[in-house]
Amino acid sequence: MKPEVLIVEDEAPLIQSITEYLSKSEINCQVATTFSEAVKRIGLSKFDCVVVDIGLPDGSGIDLLQNLRKKNYDAGIIIISARNSVEDKIEGLNKGADDFLSKPFHLSELNARINAVLRRKKTQGKSVLEFKEIAAHPDSKDVFVNGNKVVLTNKEFELLIYFIANANRIITKEALGFALWKNNADMASGEIIYSHIKNLRKKLVDKGSRDYIQAVYGVGYKFSEA
């Protein structure tokens, strides 16, 4: 059964991009554009993850968050905010949000965060991330190719997780830079990213994995079979 995700966001073009991007993941997406609509939808179905914008036309995402936590609603919650303010982030996380993302964000980043939250919400032991012969265990940070353990650095592991979550889609170098270095990504050159990817690819292939990492000229990378 696919996990259910609710996107609460009032900007229609943005919702359209998000849902289209997420449709390639194993996710069922529902959308609410207002606070009241979100409350209604949450009352009707059970969501595994709620992505909520802080600034909604008829209320604050923070209130929705508190609402859900008060009712012990068991869903992962990701706050997205255009305000990028530290206070919003701290407040959101303190009030029970699982993650915080400030606008503008890479769709691949949002997708990776949603996947991470969904993984954490799953029952213990089942949180293995699999792609063909590759199996990654986010808790222990162990990676296996056909059952053979691959030793990766932190950054290589983060890259792999990111790739698997965004499999079959083109990921820009900027998005990868942000995934690895967050706000200091402006320091990251294409060469640094490339050198990490090169190492990751080599380690996986050495253990018998097929090479799924494709360079997309001028843009970035794509993790896919074809």
Next chain:
Amino acid sequence: MKLLHRNIIVNAATSLVVIFLGGIITWFFLVSKIKQESEEHLWGEKAAIQQKLEQGTSPETLTNNVGDEILVKEISPLPKHQPYFKTIAKREQYESNHEEEREEEEAEESSFETMALVFEHHTPQKSYEITLIRSADNVEELDKNILEAVSISAILMVLSLALVNFFIYKRLWNSFYAALREVQNFNISRHEMVQFPETSIKEFQDLNRALSQMEHKILRDFHSLKEFTENASHEIQTPLAVISSKIEMCLQEPDLSQRQVKLLIDASHAVNTLSNLNKGLIILTKLDNDQYDPPELVYLHQLISDRLQLFDDFIKEKEISVHTNIDPSATILLNPLLAETLFDNLLKNAIKHNHAKGTITIEGSANVLRVSNTGQSPRFDTEKLFERFFKDSQEGSLGLGLALVKKICQISGYVVSYEFKEGWHILTIKPNR
């Protein structure tokens, strides 16, 4: 000069002048009064003496029962004088030396005079000139006495003015100083209203009212500015998020040409830059508005090793060697998030403007944090280094990093300075004393 001192000086000067003028006026007034009184007295005595003479008393044996002096001189019967007044400065001299009489008369204004009434008495046998001199015991040294009295009251006046001023000042201005303290301690980011002390003095009530009206206005403006900043950033970030997501979706399209990809990536870079710029400006605005929480003691040692780890990739990429010499007890008093921002920007700067295989030296002690890096000698005006949007032709640099460093230092009681010495760019942060 304190208000109190000026007040006392002005008061003292004014009262001295007034008392001095008052003394002069009193003196003139007394002199004319005494003269008038003496005249009346002498006329009365003259009448009494004339009565005695008419009763047959010999002029030589005339006495006066109120202590006035009587001088009798025989004169030739003619001519007849009307009685007249004259003034005598010093009786002794008058008595001893008639010759000087004229002189004394001329010296009229020199001192207190004694009044004399001169009149003639004619008997069939002889004529007499009788000079009746007013007893002067009570008016002698009057000028000296007045001077003394004036001086004493002047001293008393000044002393009491100073005292009264001092105490009144302390009491009256109490509420003024309390209000002043409140205004001095006013911190807009604390969002608390200043509480002005109650006062019964109208001027201070007016002042307090005006101040609190001004304060309301300042707070209102501050909040609307803050709101505007937040709204502006919100309004900008959301369309940026839309643009960025559309570019990302567009890149997913199959069969894009090289040219199309290049166009999209260029647009994507610009969106990224715009977003970073916006974030940087929001932080600067927040710093300008002093909107950060109170500082904490951050251990330099911990902070620097954390951040170096984060920048490890970038340091290795340029094969830069990093030397640290940090006192384990050295701290910096700063909001932890700001401390991270501060140090990240220093480190980014030291990496970006370094040459390959260069060196970064980080020294930290209780009183100084110094980040030095090798690099080309500056081709820019070093004065402008800390200005917003200053760029040393570095690709991808926003020119906000060192402006942020400076601003963070400024609001946290530190100063940052730059120098280039023997091939090293040196940025030094010290407490602002």
